[in-house]
Amino acid sequence: MATFEESGSEIVSDAEPKLLSIKNIASTAGKILRARLPWAPIIIMAVVVICAIFAPLLAPHDPTDIDIGVRKLAPGENWSYPLGTDRLGRDMLSRLIYGARTSAFISLVALGAGAVVGTTVGLVSGYAGKWTDTILMRITDAAMGFPTILAAMIIVTILGAGIANIILAIAVTVWARFARMIRGEVLQVRNRDFVLAARITGVSPVMIIWRHIFPNVINTLLIILTLLVGQTILLEASLSFLGLGLAPGASAWGLMVAEGRDYLISMWWLSLLPGLVITMVVMAFNFFGDWLRDTLDPKLRRSI
Amino acid sequence: MAKIDRSGEPLLSVQDLRTYFYTRSGVVKAVDGISFDLHPGETLGIVGESGSGKSMTAWSILGLVPQPAGKIVGGKIFFKGQDLLEASPSEMRQIRGSGISMVMQDPLTSLNPVFTIGSQVIESLRMENKGPAAKLREMAAALLAKVSIPSPETRLHAYPHEMSGGMRQRVVGAIAISRSPSVLIADEPTTSLDATVQLQYLKLLKEIQETTGAAIIFITHDLGIVANMCDRVGVMYAGKFVEQADVLPLFDNPSHPYTQALMRSVPDLEVDVAHLPSIEGQPPSLDDLPPGCAFAPRCEHAFDKCDTYPDTFTIAEGHTSNCWRHSGDYSVAD
Numbered sequence: 001m002a003t004f005e006e007s008g009s010e011i012v013s014d015a016e017p018k019l020l021s022i023k024n025i026a027s028t029a030g031k032i033l034r035a036r037l038p039w040a041p042i043i044i045m046a047v048v049v050i051c052a053i054f055a056p057l058l059a060p061h062d063p064t065d066i067d068i069g070v071r072k073l074a075p076g077e078n079w080s081y082p083l084g085t086d087r088l089g090r091d092m093l094s095r096l097i098y099g100a101r102t103s104a105f106i107s108l109v110a111l112g113a114g115a116v117v118g119t120t121v122g123l124v125s126g127y128a129g130k131w132t133d134t135i136l137m138r139i140t141d142a143a144m145g146f147p148t149i150l151a152a153m154i155i156v157t158i159l160g161a162g163i164a165n166i167i168l169a170i171a172v173t174v175w176a177r178f179a180r181m182i183r184g185e186v187l188q189v190r191n192r193d194f195v196l197a198a199r200i201t202g203v204s205p206v207m208i209i210w211r212h213i214f215p216n217v218i219n220t221l222l223i224i225l226t227l228l229v230g231q232t233i234l235l236e237a238s239l240s241f242l243g244l245g246l247a248p249g250a251s252a253w254g255l256m257v258a259e260g261r262d263y264l265i266s267m268w269w270l271s272l273l274p275g276l277v278i279t280m281v282v283m284a285f286n287f288f289g290d291w292l293r294d295t296l297d298p299k300l301r302r303s304i
Numbered sequence: 305m306a307k308i309d310r311s312g313e314p315l316l317s318v319q320d321l322r323t324y325f326y327t328r329s330g331v332v333k334a335v336d337g338i339s340f341d342l343h344p345g346e347t348l349g350i351v352g353e354s355g356s357g358k359s360m361t362a363w364s365i366l367g368l369v370p371q372p373a374g375k376i377v378g379g380k381i382f383f384k385g386q387d388l389l390e391a392s393p394s395e396m397r398q399i400r401g402s403g404i405s406m407v408m409q410d411p412l413t414s415l416n417p418v419f420t421i422g423s424q425v426i427e428s429l430r431m432e433n434k435g436p437a438a439k440l441r442e443m444a445a446a447l448l449a450k451v452s453i454p455s456p457e458t459r460l461h462a463y464p465h466e467m468s469g470g471m472r473q474r475v476v477g478a479i480a481i482s483r484s485p486s487v488l489i490a491d492e493p494t495t496s497l498d499a500t501v502q503l504q505y506l507k508l509l510k511e512i513q514e515t516t517g518a519a520i521i522f523i524t525h526d527l528g529i530v531a532n533m534c535d536r537v538g539v540m541y542a543g544k545f546v547e548q549a550d551v552l553p554l555f556d557n558p559s560h561p562y563t564q565a566l567m568r569s570v571p572d573l574e575v576d577v578a579h580l581p582s583i584e585g586q587p588p589s590l591d592d593l594p595p596g597c598a599f600a601p602r603c604e605h606a607f608d609k610c611d612t613y614p615d616t617f618t619i620a621e622g623h624t625s626n627c628w629r630h631s632g633d634y635s636v637a638d
Contacts (some may be wrong), residue, residue: 130372193413199368200408201428201479202401211427215418 038291044284051097052104059094063251066090075269084269086259092269096277098251103281106163107232110170111225117171118178119221123209125179126186137183143176148235152244161247166239170232181224185217192216219296227289230282237278253278313385314341315519316365316404316487321379323357323364330591334360334374336543340536342487347513347520349534349551351527351566353587357543358523362489365521366404367396383487401428405485407493411473415464421448421475422460428482447478450515451508470501474508481512488512489521494529506533527570531555536622539563542588542598549623559625561603597627605629 051058060080067089075084075092083092125136152169159165189195190213198208233253240246240254248255253274260270323335334357342348350358363369364376367388381388383403388396408414415424425444426437433440441460448456451474464472473493480488490509494502506529513520522533530537530551537554539547539562547560558564568581585602594600600610609628617630 193408193410194416196368197408197414197476197479198416198427200366200400200406201482202397202399202431203427204397207427211419212416216416 038288041284041288041291044280045288048100048104048281048284051100053101055098055101059091059097061091061094063090063094063098064249072267074267075273083273084267086256086270087263087267092273095251095256096253096274099253099256099274099277100281102163102246102250102252103233103236106167106170106236107229110167110174110236111228111232113167113171114174114228115178115221115225118175119182119214119217121175121179122182123186123213123217126183127190127205127209127213133183136179140176140179140183143173144180146173148173149238149242149244152239156244161244163246166236166244166246169239169244170235174228174232177228178221178224181220182217185220186213189213189216223289223293223296226285226292230285230289233285234278234282310341310343310346312343314382315344315384316342317380317382318342318361318365319380319382321361321364321381322377323360323369324375324377325370325373326375327373327591332591333543333593334590335364337379338538338540338543338545339379340538340545340548342519342521344486344519345513345517346536347522347534349522349524349530349537350540351524351530351537352540353525355587355590356540357590358540359491361540362406362491362521362523365489366400366406367391368400401485402432402483403485404487404489405480405483406489406491407473407476407480409492410496411469411476412496414476415472417464419463420460421462421464421467425460425475425479425482428479432483447482448475450481450512451475451478452504453478470497470505473497473501473505477505477508477512481516481518484516484518486518487521488518489523491523492525495524509533527566539566542593543590544598544626546599546627547623547625549619553620553623557619557623559619559623559630560599560627561605561629562599563625565602 067085069089070078070081070085071087071089073081073085073089075082077084081091081093083096085091086095121136121140125133125140148169151172152166155165155169155172159168195208195212198212203212236252237254237257240252241258243258246252246255248259256274257271257278260267260272260274263270318341319339321335321338322333325332325334336357338357338361340348350361352358360369360374363374365381365383365388369376376389379389383399386395388399391399415421422441422444425447426440429440429443429447433443444460445456448459453459453471453474459467459471464475467475473496477493488509493509494505497505509520510533512518520533522529524530534551536550537548538545539554539560541562547554547558547563549559554563555567558567562583565581565583569583571577571580583602588594588598588601594611596611596613597603597606600606603610605627607628609631614626614628615631616624616626618624619630
């Protein structure tokens with residue numbers, strides 16, 4: 001009966017072309033909600049993105065504002081500081097919101113750089129084959145085998161601390177993941193008939209890679225990208241936790257966990273809250289990446 | 305069928321071409337000493353079973369032998385006097401498409417699924433024609449019209465999956481002739497098409513040949529198509545031509561036992577048979593060929609001399625066959 005009414009109402013709404021009727025909005029919203037999307041990860045990701053973009057508008061306090069009068073407040077103790085304050089009286093909530101900005105910025109730039117370099121290497125390596133492939137893949141293996149933390153320590157020691165160097169450290173190792181996966185995809189696409197057909201027509205290798213192969217590996221690229229966002233955020237947090245990069249006092253989740261380490265018993269919220277945020281965000285990106293992978297390319301299910 | 309002028313310099317001359325594959329199980333001689341001349345406007349049919357090296361002959365001419373296993377180990381390929389085996393990669397790219405082009409077997413996979421028909425036709429056109437996008441679109445539409453695609457203007461915006469197999473193969477044909485190549489290789493272009501569409505496509509190829517004067521190398525296993533399409537035929541078995549002749553002499557007087565067996569296995573609509581004759585046995589594995597004639601193990605006429613590879617015997621002017629039966633040594637005793 002219910003289904004009958006539903007289809008009936010759709011016919012009615014089709015008949016009247018009023019786009020903004022309440023019924024229409026409700027039915028569209030219903031359709032979106034009924035679609036099998038991973039809602040929890042999407043909402044968490046959206047919150048992170050919104051916090052990152054609108055941090056100054058959303059944060060109730062300046063995250064660097066030191067106020068001895070309100071120091072060491074536990075969450076809920078004073079509703080002007082809902083998530084409490086640290087031992088210098090800085091608002092935890094504001095610091096977490098600004099932390100989203102730091103994480104988002106670092107992950108975005110590092111991943112972007114890694115994706116550009118890695119995809120290029122993967123495309124060239126997979127298409128060219130022979131010794132080009134051998135050399136590029138050995139370099140990739142080396143980059144993959146090199147621990148990111150060690151790379152970061154070397155870079156920070158040589159170039160000094162700072163956001164740019166954290167980004168560099170992450171990008172230097174993360175590109176290899178892209179290169180590997182993209183190369184694998186290219187090996188499949190390059191033997192498809194339309195690539196052969198393009199070669200028969202005399203299309204140059206650069207154009208074949210750009211026009212015929214790249215568009216056919218974008219799915220994979222998107223999947224790797226989302227799956228790596230979580231890992232990159234985790235990496236950035238680890239680097240901040242180890243003090244390799246951001247200056248103390250900056251609002252970064254990893255750094256906040258590190259700062260609270262000495263007060264785990266007396267002020268549990270200092271480490272626990274940013275730790276929880278990191279866990280949730282990383283899980284959200286991983287789950288979303290998994291879902292995207294299953295949706296776009298079920299073949300890949302076991303290979304990442 | 306128009307008479308082909310064979311007095312002049314051949315357009316494409318393949319001499320003793322050998323393409324081998326080096327695999328773990330040994331050397332596979334996919335093409336083993338193929339020679340032929342192709343004159344302007346001529347259609348050469350290469351007939352043979354699957355795996356006889358027909359397609360690899362085509363890939364060798366285009367310089368696209370699958371890497372790294374495959375290698376052209378011997379022979380010469382002259383196109384308009386230039387040796388293609390000596391040409392640089394960029395010279396070869398120039399020749400592919402504008403000098404020699406090819407239509408592949410499967411229209412369903414030879415178009416890129418993510419681009420429109422128009423952009424794929426234009427991609428080929430753009431390599432030779434500079435000019436505004438609108439002009440190239442016009443040329444592309446004209447090309448589609450040339451291969452009898454209805455309403456070409458709108459079809460330019462269609463994606464491959466929106467068209468039928470026959471239409472797609474026409475698009476592939478349009479791309480192949482977009483830069484008026486003088487040699488068109490058609491590698492079983494109709495195998496994956498419906499029987500009714502096949503005929504249309506073959507007619508189209510003939511029309512294209514008449515208007516452009518291109519020479520065609522027609523690779524097929526269908527003797528019926530050969531009879532209708534080709535001027536000259538090479539019958540290929542295990543990487544070698546076993547018989548070469550003009551199309552009429554070949555059908556009048558098939559001389560090699562393999563050709564004869566092939567002809568017998570073509571169904572005749574006039575005669576009722578319980579079983580269609582087939583050739584006993586399997587084509588030999590190319591990495592383990594018998595020392596003599598490769599067809600001998602399946603041949604009803606095989607005799608002791610077949611352990612060495614037969615010489616080329618001339619049956620008539622322009623008609624050769626590689627079989628010891630044509631020597632005086634063959635006795636009909638058995």
